[in-house]
Amino acid sequence: MSDIAVKVDDVGKQYHIGGPQKSYDRLGEQVFDAVSAPFRRATKLLTGQAKSAAEFSEQFWALQSVSFEIKHGEAVGIIGRNGAGKSTLLKILSRITEPTKGYADIYGRVGSLLEVGTGFHPELTGKENIFLNGAILGMKKAEIDRKFDEIVAFAEIDRFIDTPVKHYSSGMYVRLAFSVAAHLEPEVLLVDEVLAVGDVAFQRKCLGKMDDVAHQGRTVLFVSHNMGLMQTICKRGIFLQNGTVAKDGPISEVVDAYLKSIEQKDMQDLEQRKDRRGLGKAKLLGVDVRSCNTEYPTIIKTGGTVQFAFHVNNVLPGMNMNFSLFDQIGQAVVQFRSKDRSPKDTVDVNNANTFICEIDPFLVLPGRYRVDVGIVGDNRMQDYVEAATFIDVAEGFVDGRLESQKEKFNVCIPHQWILPVRN
Secondary structure (H helix, E strand, O other), rough: OEEEEEEEEEEEEEEEOOOOOOOOOHHHHHHHHHHHHHHHHHHHHHOOOOOOOOHOOOOEEEEEEEEEEEOOOEEEEEEOOOOHHHHHHHHHHOOOOOEEEEEEOOOOOOOOOOOOOOOOOOOOHHHHHHHHHHHHOOOOOOHHHHHHHHHHHOOOOOOHHEHHHHHOOOOHHHHHHHHHEEEEEEEOEEEEEHHHHHHHHHHHHHHHHHHHHOOOOOOOEEEEEOOHHHHHHHHEEEEEEEEEEEEEEEHHHHHHHHHHHHHHHOOOOHOOOOEOOOOOOEEEEEEEEEOOOOOEEEEOEOOOEEEEEEEEEEEOOEEEEEEEOOOOOOOEEEEEOOOOOOOOOOOOOOOOEEEEEEEEEEEOOEEEEEEEEEEOOOEEEEEEEEEEEEEEOOOOEOOEEEEEEOOOOOOOOOOOOOOOOOO
């Protein structure tokens, strides 16, 4: 028997992005549309509706020439920026969508958790969906009966197990979906970053279960932006960049390659960055970070006062600024949101297009940190830029105590000791 669990060979996936697909009532209409398409594109170029061929291209390759093999028992992390093709790859492996070219084979039963409630029928109860999912996986009723109580207990929804899942909250949905996917003994488990839907306590349970599954010799493919978590669960990583495999190898080396690619983005003009998400009614134009209590404003120190200034092109009613710091292995450190108001917050009538966040004292330990920025307006994400900038923090004093870089830790807290009398 082969030890290969997953084989992906020259997989490509193409999407139509030039607008909604057209439907045709007659063959003549289809032929006419195909013949006239080059002339429509040329017209767009000549009239200024498109500046280049890329702008009127109606096709987009989410994946291109992706090939790899995964052995039974491997835990593999799929890493990449938003839009790199990670979720598309898992959907192809789950048979949700078919590749445009190439093929992807999985040898064994597959459990997948790609979206909240994947594979659930909304009119069926939680209990009925457990048996439905088990049957889809090819399990016998006796096998599902044996796991049923364990699934319900893990999901913590025993009171609602006989309720149609259309009445479940998103948290209940994801708890049951993960519990079913992990407990019905799939030989290959595919997990996208859907776990972010659950509460923190349940996320810990899920991660513990995934670790158990990996140590039981079953195959796990895990998509996440949490590099620290990725390195805990996975031994191998696959870095997707622009729909292709940029690196495949030990997880630490793949994470390092991914983080270096992010730093390269920081060298680009922020206004010209295309790797951003959101509706675009308001966009981030620039980020300035400076120290407020030193003669060297560009040197950020632990314990000092720091200002983050975010320049935008437009301010919408009720708009809020969010930004997060991530350490050198991609682990989230802290988040700041202007929506979370304090009595100390003020409004500058002379400031039209800049959000300023002043932090005093800055209790982040020395090291290099990535700053991700999100703009929310009209209750929708308007702009999100990963690695909008990077900051280097130097050692400094907190309550008179020198704080230097510490392995595995990123923040410090003001404190004092009461020591015993020494002989």
